[in-house]
Amino acid sequence: MTIGSWRLKVQHRSGFEYAGPVSSSYNEARMWPRNEARQAVLDAKVDVWPPARTYQYEDYWGTVVTAFDVHAAHESLTVTASSTVETLPPGDRIPAGDSASWDDVARHADRWYELILPTRRTGLDGELGAVVADLRGRHATPQEAAMAVCDFVRAEVAYVPGSTGVQSDALHAWAQRSGVCQDISHLAVGMLRQMGLPARYVSGYLHPKPGAAIGESVVGQSHAWVEWWAGRWTSYDPTNGVPVGERHVVVGRGREYDDVPPLKGIYSGPRSTGQGVEVTITRLR
Incomplete structure (x- = not known):
């Protein structure tokens, strides 16, 4: 652990509600943090409901995309991304x-x-x-x-x-x-x-919270x-x-x-009645 670094656990839940059964949907989630010079991803996963096989790739801009299709009838779709990331204090600013x-x-x-x-x-x-x-x-x-x-x-x-x-x-x-x-x-x-x-x-x-307590989960x-x-x-x-x-x-x-939208997709079925988003962040150390 680098002095001054934080370890953050992030849970991001997002999804859609529909006015009736959707027969199929094709989706992309951009919720997977990047490994780079000033942050390290210690673990990450993306879960989908209804269950679907997911695959990942980096898009043109270098963002990790989790793509998946759902072909079972569903009236709602939920994507939950969980990750643990170690981050550094400010350090890339140019004098x-x-x-x-x-x-x-x-x-x-x-x-x-x-x-x-x-x-x-x-x-x-x-x-x-x-x-x-x-x-x-x-x-x-x-x-x-x-x-x-x-x-x-x-x-x-x-x-x-x-x-x-x-x-x-x-x-x-x-x-x-x-x-x-x-x-x-x-x-x-x-x-x-x-x-x-x-x-x-x-x-x-x-x-x-700049002075976040360790172990406290907050709405991020x-x-x-x-x-x-x-x-x-x-x-x-x-x-x-x-x-x-x-x-x-x-x-x-x-x-x-x-x-870079966190979640987007296309689907076949009745109109969407709304999108829910919930982010919870916990400082682990």
Whole structure:
């Protein structure tokens, strides 16, 4: 165990209810945390009800996908992902003096081309474009400008649970000056890309208590934050105004939410009457 690291147990239960029997469904779950430099997955599993054979693969963006089909008639579908992950304190933030220059970032634009283009959820309007131009002009390095974007978004857009749905976008959150972590991250990603910085939307989990007691299970969150390239990739949580560290668990990365939804699928049968989500996180040490 590394000094300062946390060990987190995450249980994420999600599923659908239907208005009547569904004859078949085809599904993908993105709930399996990643093994990478700043977190280690000690164990993980995904259980499905009704029972179904599952198989796993990494998608284009490197996220672990658990895919499965259900061909027995069912009126509900439940997916439960359980994992134990060791996480590290913040450590990937780039000091302002170590940032790549604007010219360096521009020279690498082709390498990260897909992560510079706007998407449906991250596109901006003229008002925000002017804000971005001003922020870039007032900061000497990409890293300083990126941090200014995160500070601006956090100051201007309030985090209000339930204020938007999964179909909302950056402009919606900007117009009402409120949103959830997905909206705040979409807005930050859109502004970073408008500035010329490659930026990624990150999906995962957040333990809500900085001083969490060991052994206490709490209601956690499916969470989102951002990463950008300023000589190397660095991450930040604009919703909470903190570097990404021991309370964060990475599941996947992409251009926006549509690349990393925790659960999606298609089915044959009557309409869905709702989706339930429950996340429980326990600090083990």
